[in-house]
Amino acid sequence: MCRLLAHVSPAPVTTRDVIGERAAQEWQRLGRLHTDGWGTAWLDGEAVRRYRDPVRGLDNPDLTDALGDTPSRARLTHLRLATEGFASRVQNTHPFRVDDIVLAHNGSVTPFSRLREKVTDDELARVGGETDTAVVFALILRRHDAGEPLFDAVTATVTELRREFPTSALNLLVLSRHELIAVHANEGAPVPLELFEESGLGDDLPADHVDHYYQLSWRRSEDGSIAVTSSGLTGDGWNRMAPETAVRVDLAELTVDRRELHAYAVEPAA
Template identity: 50%
Template sequence: MCRLLGFISPTPTTAADLIGVDDCRQWQAMGSIYDDGWGTAWIDPGAEEVTRFRTPGEGADDPRLTRALDAQRTEARICHLRMATTGLNDREENTHPFLAEGIALAHNGSVRPVQRLREFVSAAEADQIGGTTDSAIVFALVLRRARHGEPLLDAVTGTVRMLRADFDHPGINLLVLTPEEMIVVHATAGTEVPYLQGPLPPDHHDHYYRMSWRRFADGATIVSSSGLEHRGWSLIEQNTIMRLTVANGAETIVRL
């Protein structure tokens, strides 16, 4: 189980520029709970391609994550704080975002049983992504469809629909990033909520998988999973896939 944050903007910006330093620190502080690694992927302004950094270390006090949220401007970025699913190791190859063929993907949720999910991909497809998690296999399934010529939105939608049909209440919150678009998936109806102890961030007891978004006048849009106060944000409806174009924030909505 994990936390997600992502944005697109027609001009280079940071998460702190969009929602403020205080909210960024609140999101980063969740790295003390989601402490099995963190990662980020962004559009490199010079190369016009998606670049990634990830580490199995805790993100709460990592200055590299602080810089990514506060100082390193880009037209799009996704960030991920990881809480490893039981039995799936906290090592770098299992840390999100995954990156292959110019596409980055970060996942919050679970698709179980993982052993059965692995039967859906070949060894070569799994090896391309690396890691041993359900999230990596979900990404391999998306890539297979994209490789066969489906637009990325269709590839993501088809994969999510297939998993919802074949598995019992899978949890599929996704951020998918390319130089042209960010795709957001909120499909967690009926997904089992993990048991967490102690003082918890907002919404962790009653709206654990909630996804929210905030849109700005210039088309910049930021998306976050639960854990922030989200004042002035809007909820993303359950069973929704949203495509946001980097150039102007144009949106396409698919209902599952």
């Protein structure tokens, strides 16, 4: 269970430029609950770069720099609240990366033992890590390697998993050299209230975390820049992403394709 943030823009800018100084600070403060590491990936020219740190991002100057000091046409950033049983180490820290594709996840898929049976040891080793997110990424890559466009591979995998694991939460951000994909799929997923209680934050719990923890929201700026975030940010201009939907943003044109996951027919991956 984690926090997600991304931006795409027509020219290199920082995430802080897109969402504003106050929102950038507010998002980093979500690290007071999501304490199990942070990571970021961004487009550097035609290459996708990544940085991960398994310590909390709340007061981490590198996270502050990532949000505000390194311009890019596309960046995603992740704060981790580890699913029980998965250690806080760099190999389990998001975003995961294979070649020029990176993935960050908010949610969980249980039971993990049944999910793990879906991939081989080699497929999981290619992704790295040992978490449910790593398995989900391996399943997406299996489809993509077989020739499916990345957006198709992502939505097909999520649709298949949501059918088999109906209480799963699969909010995803996927970034490549050509696109940013956001998935909002979590109807029926239980909110981790016990983790909120264990945090001891009380009245300092971030906004919307009890009622809308898995909500994804988006907004578009006048220059065409698009931002996507998990719940926890306040302020005007944010629009809630519809449940069980996915969007693809073309990084060259900043055009948006939207797909309803319920309506998407899917064949099981070979």
